[in-house]
Amino acid sequence: MSSLLLIGGRLIDPANRLDALADLLLCEGRIEAVGEGAAAKAPPLVERLDVKGLVVCPGLIDLHVHLREPGQVSKETIATGTAAAARGGFTSVVCMPNTSPAIDNAGTVALIHERAAEQGVVNVFVTGAITNGLAGEELAPIGSLKKAGVVAITDDGHCVQNNDMMRRALEYAKMFELPVMDHCQDYSVVTDGVMHEGYWSTALGLRGWPSAGEEMMVARNILLAETTGGHVHCQHLSAAGSVRLLREAKKRGVPVSGEACPHHFTLTDAAVAGSEKFWGGDGKAIWAPDSSRTQRPAWPAYDTHFKMNPPLGSTSDREAILEGLVDGTLQIIASDHAPHSNYEKEVEFDYAPFGITGLETELALALMQLYHTGRLGLSEVVAKFTQAPARLLRLPKGTLNVGADADVTVLDPDREWVFDKAASASKSRNSPFHGWPLRGKAVATIVGGKKAWVDQTQMAGGLLLTSNTGIT
Numbered sequence: 001m002s003s004l005l006l007i008g009g010r011l012i013d014p015a016n017r018l019d020a021l022a023d024l025l026l027c028e029g030r031i032e033a034v035g036e037g038a039a040a041k042a043p044p045l046v047e048r049l050d051v052k053g054l055v056v057c058p059g060l061i062d063l064h065v066h067l068r069e070p071g072q073v074s075k076e077t078i079a080t081g082t083a084a085a086a087r088g089g090f091t092s093v094v095c096m097p098n099t100s101p102a103i104d105n106a107g108t109v110a111l112i113h114e115r116a117a118e119q120g121v122v123n124v125f126v127t128g129a130i131t132n133g134l135a136g137e138e139l140a141p142i143g144s145l146k147k148a149g150v151v152a153i154t155d156d157g158h159c160v161q162n163n164d165m166m167r168r169a170l171e172y173a174k175m176f177e178l179p180v181m182d183h184c185q186d187y188s189v190v191t192d193g194v195m196h197e198g199y200w201s202t203a204l205g206l207r208g209w210p211s212a213g214e215e216m217m218v219a220r221n222i223l224l225a226e227t228t229g230g231h232v233h234c235q236h237l238s239a240a241g242s243v244r245l246l247r248e249a250k251k252r253g254v255p256v257s258g259e260a261c262p263h264h265f266t267l268t269d270a271a272v273a274g275s276e277k278f279w280g281g282d283g284k285a286i287w288a289p290d291s292s293r294t295q296r297p298a299w300p301a302y303d304t305h306f307k308m309n310p311p312l313g314s315t316s317d318r319e320a321i322l323e324g325l326v327d328g329t330l331q332i333i334a335s336d337h338a339p340h341s342n343y344e345k346e347v348e349f350d351y352a353p354f355g356i357t358g359l360e361t362e363l364a365l366a367l368m369q370l371y372h373t374g375r376l377g378l379s380e381v382v383a384k385f386t387q388a389p390a391r392l393l394r395l396p397k398g399t400l401n402v403g404a405d406a407d408v409t410v411l412d413p414d415r416e417w418v419f420d421k422a423a424s425a426s427k428s429r430n431s432p433f434h435g436w437p438l439r440g441k442a443v444a445t446i447v448g449g450k451k452a453w454v455d456q457t458q459m460a461g462g463l464l465l466t467s468n469t470g471i472t
């Protein structure tokens with residue numbers, strides 16, 4: 001196997017509190033040496049990457065991705081979804097079980113592992129369902145799912161409504177040391193809501209989705225985590241009240257955690273009223289005055305690319321999520337990458353499916369909202385994509401420890417670029433961020449010591465020179 005020497009980059013490894021200019025040597029799929037002496041240890045035929053001016057960090061992990069395989073391969077496949085992940089800087093993704101059939105048995109887990117090994121561009125970790133068919137009626141065989149290799153259980157896309165069943169799920173999962181992840185949605189409160197219940201749902205005449213629909217399930221999960229001692233991870237939190245509940249529970253030592261998605265801490269429900277309403281109001285906060293030379297992206301009212309589950313919240317929800325990320329209440333950032341075909345989204349707002357793609361824009365939006373605004377340091381942002389998800393799911397990933405898997409992301413936090421959905425590696429195009437000027441980008445994604453993806457423009461720009469010289 002080949003070896004790779006990354007020279008002169010800024011190494012950021014939050015798990016080891018490392019943030020320094022240093023070389024990194026990868027050999028035989030493992031991290032061989034970090035810092036001084038790495039170059040000296042390199043074998044004669046090492047491939048060299050000049051990464052001066054770039055950040056080198058543990059490979060990013062996205063623990064909330066819908067790969068749609070098996071059963072919905074017109075939207076995405078393991079091949080295309082993991083290709084999009086590599087472009088976004090992710091070396092590992094965790095796929096959700098709401099496929100067709102659902103991932104509620106060991107056979108389907110094995111099928112995904114097999115396809116991922118054949119066709120995956122990055123590592124794929126699998127979650128199993130909490131209930132059979134995600135129907136919420138009977139528990140899935142949690143023990144055999146664990147044996148088959150799932151890293152967590154969740155009914156994502158759905159939410160277990162029966163509180164006693166959720167309690168039993170937590171008790172079983174605890175026996176098998178599996179975290180339970182929950183898509184928090186109380187159906188009796190949300191009913192057929194399609195967007196956040198507030199001023200804009202009234203103004204637009206769309207059915208409202210009250211924040212309480214999420215908050216009630218967060219509260220339920222906290223109480224059950226406390227009762228059972230089992231860990232509950234609340235997925236894609238969107239409401240200020242959810243962050244408040246989680247903060248209070250974590251302070252008391254309840255085994256709960258939460259994740260945030262870039263669309264929830266960038267956009268608000270005003271976006272559903274069209275770009276003019278958004279940029280004239282809630283969007284002002286995210287448009288830096290020095291970007292005035294760039295044209296603001298435009299979209300019409302009722303654009304279904306702004307329909308997701310849970311829906312975009314108000315400005316105070318967006319602010320609360322950012323605060324939660326800053327104070328550590330929310331330790332994990334994930335995309336909830338949810339591909340849908342054009343024909344499915346090109347219908348009236350009420351009828352469109354919920355969900356957007358996100359793997360390729362996720363890192364930039366996180367850097368823009370957290371790092372470039374000065375809310376968090378670079379290492380703290382990187383931790384939310386590496387150390388924190390690895391710890392939650394007990395993945396042997398997320399650090400640059402010597403001997404660890406050689407999963408590495410090289411990124412340029414200041415790189416300015418425009419996202420073009422037509423150039424996406426995903427099979428689907430349902431991103432609300434088409435045409436957005438972004439800041440921060442992955443430029444190389446290395447999985448198991450091999451380059452899974454390298455930004456060709458970066459190569460052309462001469463910043464990332466590779467050579468296969470034996471001269472050291």
Ligand SMILES: [Zn+2]
Nearest residue numbers: 156157183309
């Ligand atoms: Zn979900």
